[in-house]
Amino acid sequence: MSDIDAILSHVDNNHGPSVDGFVRLLEFASVSSQEDGRQGIADCAAWLKSELDGIGFETRIIPTAGHPLVLAKTAYVGALPRVLLYGHYDVQPAEPFEDWTSRPFTPDIRREDGLDRIYARGASDSKGQVWSVIEALRAWKAVEGSFPFDVTVLLEGEEETGSPSLPKFIEDHRQDLACDVAFISDSDMWSRTRPAITTRLKGLVHEKVTVIAPNGDLHSGHYGNVAANPVRVLAKLLAAIHDDEGRVLIEGFYEGAGDLPQSLRDQWEALSVEEAAAGVDLRGYYGKVGEVEAMWGHPGVDFNGIVGGNTGPGERSVLPASAYARLSFRLVGSQKPDKVRMAFRNFVQARIPKGCRVEFEGEGGSTPVSIDETSPFIAATVRALDAEWPEPTLFKGTGGAIPLVGFFTDLLAVDCVVTGFIQSDDAIHAPDERYDLERLRKGTRSWVRILAELDLHFGTSAETRVS
Amino acid sequence: MSDIDAILSHVDNNHGPSVDGFVRLLEFASVSSQEDGRQGIADCAAWLKSELDGIGFETRIIPTAGHPLVLAKTAYVGALPRVLLYGHYDVQPAEPFEDWTSRPFTPDIRREDGLDRIYARGASDSKGQVWSVIEALRAWKAVEGSFPFDVTVLLEGEEETGSPSLPKFIEDHRQDLACDVAFISDSDMWSRTRPAITTRLKGLVHEKVTVIAPNGDLHSGHYGNVAANPVRVLAKLLAAIHDDEGRVLIEGFYEGAGDLPQSLRDQWEALSVEEAAAGVDLRGYYGKVGEVEAMWGHPGVDFNGIVGGNTGPGERSVLPASAYARLSFRLVGSQKPDKVRMAFRNFVQARIPKGCRVEFEGEGGSTPVSIDETSPFIAATVRALDAEWPEPTLFKGTGGAIPLVGFFTDLLAVDCVVTGFIQSDDAIHAPDERYDLERLRKGTRSWVRILAELDLHFGTSAETRVS
Numbered sequence: 001m002s003d004i005d006a007i008l009s010h011v012d013n014n015h016g017p018s019v020d021g022f023v024r025l026l027e028f029a030s031v032s033s034q035e036d037g038r039q040g041i042a043d044c045a046a047w048l049k050s051e052l053d054g055i056g057f058e059t060r061i062i063p064t065a066g067h068p069l070v071l072a073k074t075a076y077v078g079a080l081p082r083v084l085l086y087g088h089y090d091v092q093p094a095e096p097f098e099d100w101t102s103r104p105f106t107p108d109i110r111r112e113d114g115l116d117r118i119y120a121r122g123a124s125d126s127k128g129q130v131w132s133v134i135e136a137l138r139a140w141k142a143v144e145g146s147f148p149f150d151v152t153v154l155l156e157g158e159e160e161t162g163s164p165s166l167p168k169f170i171e172d173h174r175q176d177l178a179c180d181v182a183f184i185s186d187s188d189m190w191s192r193t194r195p196a197i198t199t200r201l202k203g204l205v206h207e208k209v210t211v212i213a214p215n216g217d218l219h220s221g222h223y224g225n226v227a228a229n230p231v232r233v234l235a236k237l238l239a240a241i242h243d244d245e246g247r248v249l250i251e252g253f254y255e256g257a258g259d260l261p262q263s264l265r266d267q268w269e270a271l272s273v274e275e276a277a278a279g280v281d282l283r284g285y286y287g288k289v290g291e292v293e294a295m296w297g298h299p300g301v302d303f304n305g306i307v308g309g310n311t312g313p314g315e316r317s318v319l320p321a322s323a324y325a326r327l328s329f330r331l332v333g334s335q336k337p338d339k340v341r342m343a344f345r346n347f348v349q350a351r352i353p354k355g356c357r358v359e360f361e362g363e364g365g366s367t368p369v370s371i372d373e374t375s376p377f378i379a380a381t382v383r384a385l386d387a388e389w390p391e392p393t394l395f396k397g398t399g400g401a402i403p404l405v406g407f408f409t410d411l412l413a414v415d416c417v418v419t420g421f422i423q424s425d426d427a428i429h430a431p432d433e434r435y436d437l438e439r440l441r442k443g444t445r446s447w448v449r450i451l452a453e454l455d456l457h458f459g460t461s462a463e464t465r466v467s
Numbered sequence: 468m469s470d471i472d473a474i475l476s477h478v479d480n481n482h483g484p485s486v487d488g489f490v491r492l493l494e495f496a497s498v499s500s501q502e503d504g505r506q507g508i509a510d511c512a513a514w515l516k517s518e519l520d521g522i523g524f525e526t527r528i529i530p531t532a533g534h535p536l537v538l539a540k541t542a543y544v545g546a547l548p549r550v551l552l553y554g555h556y557d558v559q560p561a562e563p564f565e566d567w568t569s570r571p572f573t574p575d576i577r578r579e580d581g582l583d584r585i586y587a588r589g590a591s592d593s594k595g596q597v598w599s600v601i602e603a604l605r606a607w608k609a610v611e612g613s614f615p616f617d618v619t620v621l622l623e624g625e626e627e628t629g630s631p632s633l634p635k636f637i638e639d640h641r642q643d644l645a646c647d648v649a650f651i652s653d654s655d656m657w658s659r660t661r662p663a664i665t666t667r668l669k670g671l672v673h674e675k676v677t678v679i680a681p682n683g684d685l686h687s688g689h690y691g692n693v694a695a696n697p698v699r700v701l702a703k704l705l706a707a708i709h710d711d712e713g714r715v716l717i718e719g720f721y722e723g724a725g726d727l728p729q730s731l732r733d734q735w736e737a738l739s740v741e742e743a744a745a746g747v748d749l750r751g752y753y754g755k756v757g758e759v760e761a762m763w764g765h766p767g768v769d770f771n772g773i774v775g776g777n778t779g780p781g782e783r784s785v786l787p788a789s790a791y792a793r794l795s796f797r798l799v800g801s802q803k804p805d806k807v808r809m810a811f812r813n814f815v816q817a818r819i820p821k822g823c824r825v826e827f828e829g830e831g832g833s834t835p836v837s838i839d840e841t842s843p844f845i846a847a848t849v850r851a852l853d854a855e856w857p858e859p860t861l862f863k864g865t866g867g868a869i870p871l872v873g874f875f876t877d878l879l880a881v882d883c884v885v886t887g888f889i890q891s892d893d894a895i896h897a898p899d900e901r902y903d904l905e906r907l908r909k910g911t912r913s914w915v916r917i918l919a920e921l922d923l924h925f926g927t928s929a930e931t932r933v934s
Contacts, residue, residue, distance in 0.1 A: 033781040095779065099683075161781070188689075202688065206782040214748035216566075217897040220769040220795055221669065221867035222655075223744055225713065225761040228751030231770040231792070232709070238699065239706035246692065277690055281681035283822020284695030294692040302687040303698035303776065304785050310772030310793050312562065314500040314628075315673040317795055317867070318771050318896060325698070326777055328687055328784055355750020400688035400784070429785060430684040 002144055004452045010139045011444050018444065019109075019118075019437055021051070022131045025089075026107040026120040032067055032090035032161050040105075041067045041157050044089050048134075048155055055138045057153065062173075064165030067157030071176060079149045081180035081458040083451075084414070085137075086404065087130035088159030088186060091122035092429045099431035115436040123435035124426035129185040130155060132421070132440060136447030148455045152179060156404065159186070162204070162366065163404045170411045180415070180458070181377040182408045183450070187420035190394045191275060192439075195385040195446070198418040199373050200264070200296060200397030201405050203331030205340050205365035206304075209348055210324035211237070212357040217309075218319040228356050230323040231308040237351055238325060241301055246285070246294075248301050252343040258333030260297050264373070267395065268292040279425025296397025300330045301344075329365075330399045337365030366403030369416075377415050380457055384449035385419070388442060421446070469611055471919045477606045478911050485911065486576075486585075486904055488518070489598045492556075493574040493587040499534055499557035499628045507572075508534045508624050511556050515601075515622055522605045524620065529640075531632030534624030538643060546616045548647035548925040550918070551881070552604075553871065554597035555626030555653060558589035559896045566898035582903040590902035591893035596652040597622060599888065599907060603914030615922045619646060623871065626653070629671070629833065630871045637878045647882070647925070648844040649875045650917070654887035657861040658742060659906075662852040662913070665885040666840050667731070667763055667864030668872050670798030672807050672832035673771075676815055677791035678704070679824040684776075685786040695823050697790040698775040704818055705792060708768055713752070713761075715768050719810040725800030727764045731840070734862065735759040746892025763864025767797045768811075796832075797866045804832030833870030836883075844882045847924055851916035852886065855909060888913070 011018075028044035031037030045061050048070045052059040057072035067090060094104035102108035104121040111117075122128075133153070140147065154177070158165055170177060187198040211230040218227055243249055260268075271292045274282065291298075308323025310316040329340050345360055352358045371378070373395050385393045408416050421443040427433045478485075495511035498504030512528050515537050519526040524539035534557060561571035569575035571588040578584075589595075600620070607614065621644070625632055637644060654665040678697040685694055710716055727735075738759045741749065758765075775790025777783040796807050812827055819825045838845070840862050852860045875883050888910040894900045 033783075093779070093781070093783070204688065204784070206784075214750050216894070216899075218747060219867055219896045220771055221671065221797060222865065222891070223747055223762070224769040224795075224797055224866055225765055225767040226740060226744060226749050226752055226758075227747055228749075229770055231773050232705065233751070235702045235705035235770065235773070238702035242699070273693060277693060280685060280690055280694055281822060282693050282695075283681050284700070284820045285693055285822075291693075295690070298692055300692040302691040302784075302786060303696055303702065304687055304783055305777030305779075305787070306698050306702070306773055306775045306790065307778050308773045309770070311774050311778075312560070312772075314560070315793065315795075316500075316560070316771055316896070317671070317673075317769075319769060320772070323773065326782065328691075328782075330688060330691055353751045355748060355752075398689065399691055400686055424689070427683070429686045429783070432683075 002148065002452055002455055004448065007139050007143045007448050008445050010143050011135065011441065011448060014139065015441050018135045018440065022118070022128070022440060023107045025127050025131055026118070026123060027105055029105045030090050030122070030157065031093050032158050034093055041090060045070050045157060048089060051134060052153060055141050062169065064169060066165045069157065069169055070155040071173070072153040073176065074147050074151045077147065077150050079459060081454055082150045082178060083454060084152045084154060084177060084179040084182040085133050086154045086156070086182060086184050087133055088126050088156040089130055090157045090160050091125070091127070092160050094121040096431065101432055115438060117434045117436050119432055119434045121433050123433050124422050125428035125433065126159070126186045128435040128440055128443070129420045129422070132443035133185050133447050135444040136451065139444070139448060140451060148459050152177065159404065162364070163407065166404050167407050167411060170407055177412060179412070182412065182414050182416050184402060184405055184416055184418040185420050186402055187398060187418050188396065188422045188424065190396060191278065192423060193389060194391035194394055195389045196394040196396045196419065197378060197381055198398050199371040199395045201369040201402055201418065202299070202399045203335060203337060203366045203368035204401035204403065205329040205331065205337045205362070207327050207329070207341060207344060207360060207362035208324055209327065210322055210359040211352065212322040212359065213319070214355045216321045220317045220319045223319055227319055228353065229319050230356065231320055233353060233356055234306070234308065234323045234325055237348060238303055240351065248299070250301070250343050250347045253340060254299065255339065256334040256336065257299050260293070264395065265293060268296065277424055295399065297332060299332045299335060302328050304328055331368045333368060335368060337367060341365065366401050367406050369406045369409055371416055371418065375415050377417055380453040381417050381419060381450055384453045385446055388446045388449055469615065469919055469922055471915065474606050474610045474915050475912050477610050478602065478908065478915060481606065482908050485602045485907065489585070489595070489907060490574045492594050492598055493585070493590060494572055496572045497557050497589070497624065498560050499625050501560055508557060512537050512624060515556060518601060519620060522608050529636065531636060533628070533632045536624065536636060537622040538640070539620040540643065541614050541618045544614065544617050546926060548921055549617045549645060550921060551619045551621060551644060551646035551649040552600050553621045553623070553649060553651050554600055555593050555623040556597055557624045557627050558592070559627050561588040563898065568899055582905060584901045584903050586899055586901045588900050590900050591889050592895035592900065593626070593653045595902040595907055595910070596887045596889070599910035600652050600914050602911040603918065606911065606915060607918060615926050619644065626871065629831070630874065633871050634874050634878060637874055641879070644879060646879070649879065649881050649883050651869060651872055651883055651885040652887050653869055654865060654885050655863065655889045655891065657863060658745065659890060660856060661858035661861055662856045663861045663863045663886065664845060664848055665865050666838040666862045668836040668869055668885065669766070669866045670802060670804060670833045670835035671868035671870070672796040672798065672804045672829070674794050674796070674808060674811060674827060674829035675791055676794065677789055677826040678819065679789045679826065680786070681822045683788045687784045687786045690786055694786055695820060696786050697823065698787055700820060700823055701773070701775065701790045701792055704815060705770055707818060717768070717810050717814045720807060721766065722806065723801040723803065724766050727760065731862065732760060735763065744891055762866065764799060766799045766802060769795050771795055798835045800835060802835060804834060808832065833868050834873050836873045836876055838883055838885065842882050844884050847920040848884050848886060848917055851920040852913055855913045855916050
């Protein structure tokens with residue numbers, strides 16, 4: 001049996017060095033969606049390998065068509081359960097830099113509101129999550145000398161671009177990844193005091209739509225009342241997507257969205273959406289507000305960007321030749337990315353005036369995932385989290401797509417447990433992204449407790465104890 | 468009496484040197500709306516001064532709070548009518564450069580469709596117009612040795628930014644500008660064979676509107692179904708401005724727009740809007756198409772630019788913190804810029820959801836101008852143009868604001884004649900702006916004929932001849 005109290009004490013006593021390592025991890029500009037993030041990705045992967053090797057893993061950096069994965073395995077133990085721990089070390093772009101208080105890849109620790117906050121791109125999403133896992137393993141190894149079962153750590157460098165290389169990697173490395181349970185460390189708590197396991201994950205489709213006039217740029221004074229204006233066409237198009245209550249009017253969009261289990265709806269009904277989106281001002285939303293279910297369980301369409309015509313600082317009398325918007329679709333239930341994309345394209349085509357053209361850009365996407373809340377691995381995780389945090393663990397949903405959960409579910413046919421310690425006011429994907437060092441410590445302790453629960457209730461040595 | 472045939476022959480015989488001078492004029496990057504256009508403006512003004520001095524004018528470069536004006540006057544003659552000739556030497560920005568076939572400030576002459584076309588920013592709007600005036604004066608002086616009446620040439624460097632310094636300049640230089648008729652050389656022909664005098668000029672109001680969410684950038688997956696999206700708010704707002712027939716729904720917008728004289732409506736009714744917008748594909752317009760009256764005589768609202776959220780090359784799941792649009796309003800009749808601006812701002816304020824903020828940027832604007840089609844100076848110009856071109860002169864309207872016409876009308880209380888030789892396929896304000904050398908020549912000849920008509924019918928020496 002592992003000495004859980006000794007391991008937890010080790011975590012607490014080594015908080016300083018743990019923070020130092022975290023700062024180092026945050027200094028890598030591992031932006032996966034930008035060409036000049038390539039070096040930061042490579043350096044970050046190499047550094048993570050050295051850290052994992054240092055703990056005693058056999059670690060490989062595995063190249064892909066995109067960015068490499070870091071795959072670390074314990075020396076073969078042969079005991080059950082086989083555990084896979086997943087995280088991602090790539091980050092979102094940090095632009096616009098001028099909106100950051102400190103530089104995004106120069107971590108800055110500030111004492112605020114009784115917390116030691118660390119500001120950096122990736123602090124919360126997801127390097128803070130990755131680092132808690134690594135530090136838990138380090139503490140376990142330091143105290144126990146070895147792991148009681150086979151542990152595989154998989155760190156991805158393409159999560160923020162939708163994990164394009166992961167499916168092929170999983171197929172090529174089924175043997176390496178074979179496991180009884182996969183933990184995905186990249187999700188939110190309910191609150192600073194209440195942990196959560198995410199069991200409902202929305203699917204995601206990105207799409208760019210460009211409206212093109214039959215002419216080049218025109219003088220808007222001369223042709224304003226008679227020639228097509230792509231900005232006007234695009235605005236009309238986007239405005240037609242939602243009704244006044246926020247319901248999506250794209251024909252066929254809701255096909256397969258289905259309904260949630262009543263037990264989950266009841267649990268969510270009791271929650272406050274203001275708390276679910278703590279730190280976010282929800283005023284100004286077009287549509288029905290006040291439903292956690294809408295946030296976690298309903299599909300939707302978002303406009304992520306729009307560009308057309310004069311984008312410069314001065315006035316310019318132009319009818320632009322084209323204008324485009326970037327949209328994303330969040331799916332639930334059994335909605336299919338390809339069907340949703342086609343429904344949108346048909347919706348647009350039916351509304352483009354003759355003479356204008358439309359171009360679409362986008363492919364693939366991720367399917368929604370629902371995880372059975374009654375799985376025994378979920379129950380073990382609930383026990384571990386309940387022991388660490390003041391309030392009982394909540395099952396939640398998320399609109400932030402984690403496509404890899406779908407890949408693990410579909411390709412490895414394994415139980416997934418999605419948990420993590422992100423807060424809604426961590427400003428992930430935004431300027432001034434942050435985390436706090438107390439959550440780093442308690443996150444690390446949580447992973448120690450989860451490993452101990454697995455050892456206690458599923459480990460080979462525990463076989464006589466479980467029914 | 469002037470020897471008009473000799474002067475016209477001189478124009479024809481000196482076409483080569485005239486083209487050389489035109490090329491030199493087009494090389495100045497005299498972009499008035501950009502800070503780095505300042506040097507091009509200064510160099511262009513200095514060069515124009517030297518050209519006008521060379522013809523025998525007394526020329527001054529007159530600084531303003533913005534860009535300088537070039538003011539050239541003949542040595543005092545004292546004979547009537549006193550004639551003011553106006554043009555502008557500043558140009559629109561040339562961005563995006565990559566959309567030009569040749570470089571915008573390296574004029575390129577190409578033989579196309581039986582024409583020698585010259586490609587450069589400002590070729591048509593308005594350096595081609597300015598150069599025809601200067602070359603007509605040069606030819607007149609070369610043949611006749613002097614002008615029969617006082618001629619003032621005024622070349623502005625801020626037309627493309629709405630002539631902000633012109634009102635003060637006019638007030639400060641009433642004596643210098645005193646005249647009986649002002650010719651504005653900056654407008655369109657009806658067709659390559661039919662000249663036109665523009666008597667209906669729309670007013671112009673520019674406005675920038677920014678919608679600001681109560682939060683910074685948010686993760687659209689997490690908050691998409693519950694938090695405000697400024698792109699969505701802005702799209703709804705813009706889509707609400709026009710009805711399905713293109714009519715503007717802003718309360719109070721049409722106040723003062725009035726009706727056109729029936730004679731003008733009848734003249735315009737006989738015209739084809741496809742010909743009025745020759746070279747422009749009118750398909751794709753939301754609203755009623757097929758009316759020259761809508762193009763020349765109706766007010767309107769245009770969307771010149773829109774920007775929000777992710778404007779980069781990659782996908783990004785963001786609910787943007789803000790989004791903005793640039794709009795322009797074209798006015799007719801007695802519509803007032805300030806009232807239209809306020810009507811728009813009220814329209815927006817009434818539609819912004821609680822929690823979102825809106826910011827407006829924009830001031831001033833130009834009032835619409837209507838010129839009496841029965842003025843004797845208009846009649847003289849019609850005779851001159853009818854003599855030069857194959858088809859009879861048309862009265863037309865324009866949505867391209869020329870605020871200075873309003874300034875001359877209001878501040879100098881003088882008859883204005885607005886004519887010029889721009890074609891609708893000259894791509895003004897757009898990449899690959901162009902002019903053709905035959906229009907440069909016939910434009911120059913037209914100005915010679917106009918000066919001759921003025922001499923013949925209004926000149927002091929002609930006093931006994933006119934009733």
